[in-house]
Amino acid sequence: MFTMANRIITITRQYGSGGREVGEKLANALGVEFYDNKLLEIAAGSSGIHKSHFEENDERRSNSFLYLLSTTYGQGGVPFDDALFFAQLEAIRKIASEGPCVIIGRCADYALRDFSKVLNIFISAPFEVRVKRAIEVYGIAEKHAENYVKRIDKQRTSYYNYYTDKRWGQPQNYQICVDSSALGIDRTVDALKRFADDFYGRT
């Protein structure tokens, strides 16, 4: 479906691992487009669903059973969560078919499973490192930070496992997984840049 030259890279990241920053710097280093929240805008634009709904439900499923019962979308009566997910899948496929890019999260590895030569990356970091980052970079209150990180982990895992036929964070789903604290953000980017160059044959 694609030539070797199409560098389509997905980054799945644990909350607080710095995976988004790694992804943005990697996109810059490779000179390709970068998609994080911008993806939600594109999904909103093409689906006609307001962007705020994508933001509110970003990488998590609604917990309320009543909500699922009461809220359906469109002619087919698709649960609203699912409508958001499918709109994102479409947006991811559209983006990837337009040119080389780095896409953060949103089950992009699953969305692009039929595309050839996609490079799937997983970024992790030890729990205590992620809690520290949540406090220092994202401004989460210190007393809530541990629980907050755990909750986001659960949400992302459950979202991914619900919508895909894979399990979140299994090394066999990715060509490379890196603990970003091993080398630090910038040298992790360097290592991934070299890996991507090798993977795509230094085109």
Place this chain on the structure above:
Amino acid sequence: MFTMANRIITITRQYGSGGREVGEKLANALGVEFYDNKLLEIAAGSSGIHKSHFEENDERRSNSFLYLLSTTYGQGGVPFDDALFFAQLEAIRKIASEGPCVIIGRCADYALRDFSKVLNIFISAPFEVRVKRAIEVYGIAEKHAENYVKRIDKQRTSYYNYYTDKRWGQPQNYQICVDSSALGIDRTVDALKRFADDFYGRT
């Protein structure tokens, strides 16, 4: 406990991923000692248990409950499986305290959890790639190969999960996980060599 200069690298590998070959070539590239089956000889030598027992029970637990009931070892009446495991742990710690090395499998990442600056690597490959390697490299009969790979996966996972407080093959247990089929064996070795050089500050 150790200086930065001590390059202690563990490799956990899926059966058929070529992880052993990656490890041996990485050890050569780094100019450090390489331990795979040699580890069992060392454990045998220091424990006084014959090497054949280590080989027969290598990275798997005996399945028979009767065997567990009937066979204990030493004064404390430790189950024989556990005696083998503990002898290996000791051997791994002894090896790592003697100098830089690459150690394959045997829960070495767990054995060395209190050593500082250990680089833990996980090598995977897609199931079909591993089945192919089992047939072509290890001479497993084609009709049995898929089940054979699945069985070894189960044995290694269950062995690791039983003896450690971690789960086999979770990216957060390793600084880096690589699918060896993404770049091929030799270029995977190059990538890991660079990662190790970065990790140890190019000493």
